[in-house]
Amino acid sequence: MEANTDARPWRDIVHNGLWKQNAGVVQLLGLCPVLAVSTSVVNGVSLGLATTLVTTVSGAAVATFRHTIPNEIRNPVFIMLIAALVTCVDLAMNAWMHSLYLVLGIFIPLITTNCIVMARAEAYASRNTVPEAALDGLMMGLGLTGVLGILGGMRELIGRGTLFSGAELVLGDIGHALVLHVVPPAFNYQFLLALLPPGAFFGLALLIAGKNYLDARARKRASLPAATDNETVSA
Template sequence: MDLQAYKDIAWNGVWKQNTGVVQILGLCPILAISTNIVNAVSLGLATIVVMAMSNLVIAALRNFIPYEIRIPVFILIIAALVTVVDLAFNAYLHELYLVLGIFIPLIVTNCIVLARVEAFAAKNEPGGSTVDGIAMGIGLTLVLAVLGAMREVVGSGTLLSGIDMIFPGMQPIVLFGDDYPGFLVAILPPGAFIALGCLIAGRNWIEARKLARAHAAALAAKAAEA
């Protein structure tokens, strides 16, 4: 693959086929863990590592995996990598590990990971597959980060709540003062659905404006030729 092909793969994962706001996959972790930006980004980074490594390993072994048993083999590889990430969180970020709870092991069953392995890594070379896994993971992490920030700011009036679990001594940013009553709906499941809907609508609006500009430019070019 040339450099342009890698750029196209990266742009596809981050924007064109973003798993959170385009494919609408993996809603359970997206909605459940995005109550603040620290939890959201932490789970997103764990997913990036798993997606990148699983895509790399499966792309490298794709010619040796019998087609009939590919799905069980894919799941075993993903499960092994998730176990490594899970144990690393437990060892080095134990407080955060307790907060994220079951959602790190559940990466094994996340349809985003298995979908990219089946759709891309099993059919392409390791380099492009690794870039695809990283890009898809970054796209998911960006959605989680924005969603977590929106819900945390509106729901509790802070930003980076829980950052001390990663960097001891650091304190969250208090945006509206200690007397801010909070907006409970934002940190409950209905708030998650509303915030995600706003992100999807925003992305669709940007794409619609882009298409409208392209159409206007094409009409102007035809008028100039005439």
């Protein structure tokens, strides 16, 4: 019993970050990168993983120093800490993934102002232990990465007829072999609406609707045993 009690908070953190409080389709935070960068799987997942790194490390750092930072200046300190981490990520991508860095552009430095990072630092990391804050940041980041990857895949598939285009930006020349051409290149297929901002809004709306449908279905399924038990007692 004690082991189950101890494990439950960790399961809740994972469930909240990946599904129940997903930053992309529930909290609707960080919509700027969600809508602007999700033109392909590679772009979306790359920025999502960069954001995940920042949320994880910043969460752990804020939790570490939460008792030593005066309450009056905690927000400026959090912002400085997050900005320092984002600068490290920005410089690392510029040095080792320069082609991808040029594609993502301003959205890497803008992680500093991403509401997800600051919100988790203020609402969760500053009130919980280091392991819990780190796991929360990791799960929130991975939840956003999942949304970016799925939305990017939808837009790329409908807009260009491909999947994983731009993989060479991350993996080098070997990445060309990973590109899937669902529509043969000879057709020169392109559906521009999916690649423009309206396509991002439509795609995100479909993801939100899909999650709400699955949640409603799960609630209905959970209520069936209770209704069956009540009918049995009545009988």
